Amino acid sequence: MSGYAFTHLRHVDLAVPDYDAQVEFYSKQWGLTVTATDGDVAYLAAEGSPEQYVVRLRRAEDKRLDLVSYGVADALQVDQLAERLAQDNVQLVGEPDTMQTPGGGYGFRFFDVDGRTVEVSADVAVRTHRKVEEGESIPVKLSHVVLNSPNPERTVSFYDKHFGFRLSDTLMHPRMGEMMWFLRTNSHHHSMAVARGPHVSLHHASFELRGIDEYMRGTGRLLRNGTEKIWGPGRHLAGNNTFSYFLDPNGNTVEYTTELEVLDEDSWHPHLYDFSDPAVSDQWGTANAMDEFVATKSFNDPDKGLFVAPPV
Incomplete structure (x- = not known):
């Protein structure tokens, strides 16, 4: 069915004061896999998902939802969406550009009507993933x-x-x-x-x-x-x-x-x-x-x- 700007949900990013405890929880208990770290940031993937990561954790003094990320079809869609949002006076965090997160890609961020940060991206590299087997009680996506x-x-x-x-x-x-x-x-x-x-x-x-x-x-x-x-x-x-x-x-x-x-x-x-x-x-x-x-x-x-x- 046509008309959707986004193809799917990519990841949710959290800022947390108790960073080490959070990484331990999401990897050891919740069942995600730490695939990359960068200073005080950890990226965690779901074994069954082609997304580079489904949760990002960032060490911070204050707890917050850093952002919610969605995929779009291609780079042209990224540019067109950014242009439409700007014309409608939606505040962009920055213009579309090459992504600096795992998997790269092309995208931008904006503030929604409530002030939360939303990221959209295309052309992110597909992560090597696997079929979650029968009895494995870990997230697929x-x-x-x-x-x-x-x-x-x-x-x-x-x-x-x-x-x-x-x-x-x-x-x-x-x-x-x-x-x-x-x-x-x-x-x-x-x-x-x-x-x-x-x-x-x-x-x-x-x-x-x-x-x-x-x-x-x-x-x-x-x-x-x-x-x-x-x-x-x-x-x-x-x-x-x-x-x-x-x-x-x-x-x-x-x-x-x-x-x-x-x-x-x-x-x-x-x-x-x-x-x-x-x-x-x-x-x-x-x-x-x-x-x-x-x-x-x-x-x-x-x-x-x-x-x-x-x-x-």
């Missing part, structure tokens, strides 16, 4: 990111207008109104979602495992290792994907998932789901309740990097 915004309607409108994201489903509550919008940039149910929150922050980053067995093995491994679980295991209705949410050492929520729905875009119509119905949040009924604890952890800390580009 980065599945999606969810972003908190105090004005989510504006945020959703921004990504629709400038990049052609399409609405797959919406979550609502009888007392609170519409609360989460699931947006896609390809046929997968969502590459991004926007949640109503008290401040701009990362809600969570989600990583796809090979299948149900690997997802449950990974969930169990983290529980045995004492990683703090927030919510799950269960299966959402929107997206029909499994979920187990945990906290990394810096308080960011990260998710193991699998079986995210792939849509027939010619026939799909968005749903408005009422998540006061427990079966909307968890079809299986196996997860702990979606309560104040889960919601508060998902709000995360206010992002201290808005409209300030990361130094690398």
Whole structure:
């Protein structure tokens, strides 16, 4: 289906004060592979993904979401997108140029309407990757990111207008109104979602495992290792994907998932789901309740990097 500016989600980059603990967590517990380091920056790949890395960690005094990165089709698309954004008064961090990160490529960064940094790129070298085998409870790829915004309607409108994201489903509550919008940039149910929150922050980053067995093995491994679980295991209705949410050492929520729905875009119509119905949040009924604890952890800390580009 045409009209998408982005082809797919590439990586999520985090700035963290507890850098060593974070590298240890994402490599030894979460199941990613450190593929490169550059001073106080570490790049971590998913074994099944052709992306050079799916998480970048940077040592910093303040915790922040450094950026979210998306792919586009080619260098021409990069230039055309940068030109359109500039004409629409979207603030660019810099003009399109050769990328200095692993895999190279051509791209640029800009600030979205909430002030978070977004990177787009093309022609990044494909990483040598492998098939994740049966029973391996490690991420195959980065599945999606969810972003908190105090004005989510504006945020959703921004990504629709400038990049052609399409609405797959919406979550609502009888007392609170519409609360989460699931947006896609390809046929997968969502590459991004926007949640109503008290401040701009990362809600969570989600990583796809090979299948149900690997997802449950990974969930169990983290529980045995004492990683703090927030919510799950269960299966959402929107997206029909499994979920187990945990906290990394810096308080960011990260998710193991699998079986995210792939849509027939010619026939799909968005749903408005009422998540006061427990079966909307968890079809299986196996997860702990979606309560104040889960919601508060998902709000995360206010992002201290808005409209300030990361130094690398």
